[in-house]
Amino acid sequence: MTSWTRLILVLLCSAVTPVLCCDWLRHYGHLSNISLTLVQVMGGQLTDQESPVPFPYRLYERIRKDEVESQLVFIRDSLELIAGLYHHDNRSSVTWDTDKTERFLMTIDRQTDGLKSCVSTHSRKNMSRQRRYYRRLENSTLYRTGGSPESWELIRKETKLHLEQLDLLAAFVVDSSAASRRRSTETRH
Numbered sequence: 329m330t331s332w333t334r335l336i337l338v339l340l341c342s343a344v345t346p347v348l349c350c351d352w353l354r355h356y357g358h359l360s361n362i363s364l365t366l367v368q369v370m371g372g373q374l375t376d377q378e379s380p381v382p383f384p385y386r387l388y389e390r391i392r393k394d395e396v397e398s399q400l401v402f403i404r405d406s407l408e409l410i411a412g413l414y415h416h417d418n419r420s421s422v423t424w425d426t427d428k429t430e431r432f433l434m435t436i437d438r439q440t441d442g443l444k445s446c447v448s449t450h451s452r453k454n455m456s457r458q459r460r461y462y463r464r465l466e467n468s469t470l471y472r473t474g475g476s477p478e479s480w481e482l483i484r485k486e487t488k489l490h491l492e493q494l495d496l497l498a499a500f501v502v503d504s505s506a507a508s509r510r511r512s513t514e515t516r517h
Contacts, residue, residue, distance in 0.1 A: 352442040353502055359442070360495040363435040367488050370428035374488065375481040380468040383486070384461050388493045392500060397447055399501050403494050404443035405455055409462040410490060411436045413483055416466070418475030424484075 368374065391402045414433055465486060469479040 352445050353498065355442060356439060356498050356502075357495070359435055359439050360491065360498065363432055363439065364488065364491050364495065366428050366432035366435060367484060367491060369425070370432055371422065371424040371481065371484055374485045375478070377478065377482055377485075379465070379482055379486055381461065381465045383489055384457070385493075387457055387461065388497065392497065396501055396504070399497060400443055400447045402458070403498055403501075404440055404447060405458060406490060406494055407436050407440045407443070409458065410487055411440065413462065413466055413470070413487070416470050416475060418470075419480065421475055421477045422480040423477070424480075 391399055394402075411433060414429075465483070469482050473479040
């Protein structure tokens with residue numbers, strides 16, 4: 329094998345290593361579907377109200393262009409930040425199904441824990457925009473209204489949007505790593 333071929337193989341392997349070493353990602357889609365279903369059914373119909381904080385579609389577009397490990401860290405950190413919204417002091421004003429809400433939060437925690445097995449727990453790649461968005465969302469909804477039922481419904485709606493985007497990102501990671509594995513297998517043969 330030539331040195332150039334070895335170099336290419338090393339580069340390909342290093343790009344997909346987080347995904348290859350993370351068998352847990354196969355379970356992500358199942359848990360993601362559960363959390364999406366639970367966030368939808370734990371309360372009534374989702375609100376049509378617009379969020380005072382624009383949804384960060386550009387942030388999701390940027391992360392799709394980043395390396396696999398950064399994408400996994402982004403998903404993990406987003407799930408942690410989403411869970412943090414629901415640990416707000418005053419959730420008593422909502423009439424959500426308590427059992428479904430707790431199952432939703434446990435599913436988010438399971439996803440986060442699973443992703444921690446895929447990437448370093450110390451890895452925090454440029455989270456400032458992500459944290460800033462969630463802080464603004466929390467301040468503009470929950471803190472500004474004192475945790476009103478309407479603000480919680482808005483949080484639930486935004487959560488659903490994020491979970492959908494994170495599910496798409498995870499599928500993208502899995503698909504791109506499968507394509508990289510196929511290319512590296514073809515290169516070896």
